[in-house]
Amino acid sequence: MHTIQCQCGEVRAHLEGEGTHNHIVCYCTDCRAFAHFLGRGEQVLDAQGGTEIVQVSQARLRFVQGREHLAAVRLSDKGMVRWYAACCKTPLGNVMLDPKMAFIGLIHSALDKAHVGKDFGSVTAWMETQAALGEPKPVQKGVLPVVLRFMGMTLSARLSGSYKKSPLFNAEGRPVAQAEILTHEQLMHLKSL
Numbered sequence: 486m487h488t489i490q491c492q493c494g495e496v497r498a499h500l501e502g503e504g505t506h507n508h509i510v511c512y513c514t515d516c517r518a519f520a521h522f523l524g525r526g527e528q529v530l531d532a533q534g535g536t537e538i539v540q541v542s543q544a545r546l547r548f549v550q551g552r553e554h555l556a557a558v559r560l561s562d563k564g565m566v567r568w569y570a571a572c573c574k575t576p577l578g579n580v581m582l583d584p585k586m587a588f589i590g591l592i593h594s595a596l597d598k599a600h601v602g603k604d605f606g607s608v609t610a611w612m613e614t615q616a617a618l619g620e621p622k623p624v625q626k627g628v629l630p631v632v633l634r635f636m637g638m639t640l641s642a643r644l645s646g647s648y649k650k651s652p653l654f655n656a657e658g659r660p661v662a663q664a665e666i667l668t669h670e671q672l673m674h675l676k677s678l
Contacts, residue, residue: 487604488597489546489577491570492528496551496577498652500541500604505638507540507631508605511590512623513613515560516579518675519567522558522667523574526678529594534618537593539605540631542638543580543651546589552652557664560672566660568653570595580651584658587648588638 489498516536520529529536548555556571559582568577568589576592593601610627617623642648655661667675 487600489591489595490597491551491554491573491575491577491595493570493573493575495572496548496554496570496575498546498548498550500545501547502545504542504545505634505641506605507610507634508538508601508608509540509610509612509627509631510535510537510608510623511612512536512615512617514616514676515564516613517616517678518560518672519558519576519579521675521678522560523569523576525574525576525594529576529592532619533623534616535611535623537608538579538590539593539596539601540588540590540635540638542642542647543587543589543653544642544647546652548652552661555653555662557660557662559664559666560675561669562666564666566653566664568662580653582660584651584654585643585648586639587642587651588635589653 487500512535517534520526554570554572557566565579567579577595579590610631611623614623614625
């Protein structure tokens with residue numbers, strides 16, 4: 486069981502059981518914009534603007550405290566739902582808007598740093614490296630295994646119906662918190678930081 490918690494401790498959750506996961510670093514400008522939206526760039530991003538993420542099945546996620554502090558933002562009307570703790574602006578994770586795409590990309594700053602390596606192993610993929618800051622750019626690698634594990638997680642959740650057990654979507658398949666949708670101008674500003 487891996488513990489998840491926001492910086493101030495108001496939001497607490499854990500992952501139940503074991504299962505397929507991806508441990509990646511993503512350098513995309515959207516992940517970077519999310520960190521800047523929360524004013525958490527220094528805590529979330531590495532020196533080249535990457536975000537360390539662990540992707541797991543949403544059905545494993547259990548909130549034990551602070552659900553009322555859950556908030557969400559979407560960087561565009563077609564964008565992912567990016568969850569954070571409103572109490573202290575700690576990024577929690579990213580999910581697709583379709584609840585049947587039943588994974589969550591948990592942001593490292595909400596994970597138990599002392600147990601990340603034991604529970605998820607080391608980073609195995611570096612993605613969207615062309616968007617990394619500075620030179621030389623990190624080498625993109627590990628993408629195909631990430632995609633295959635992601636497809637396996639999604640297919641398994643659909644076949645088993647476990648996608649219906651997500652604590653982030655209600656019975657009608659809508660996010661449990663209304664997501665703020667950024668304007669194009671807001672997004673462009675965040676991407677320029």
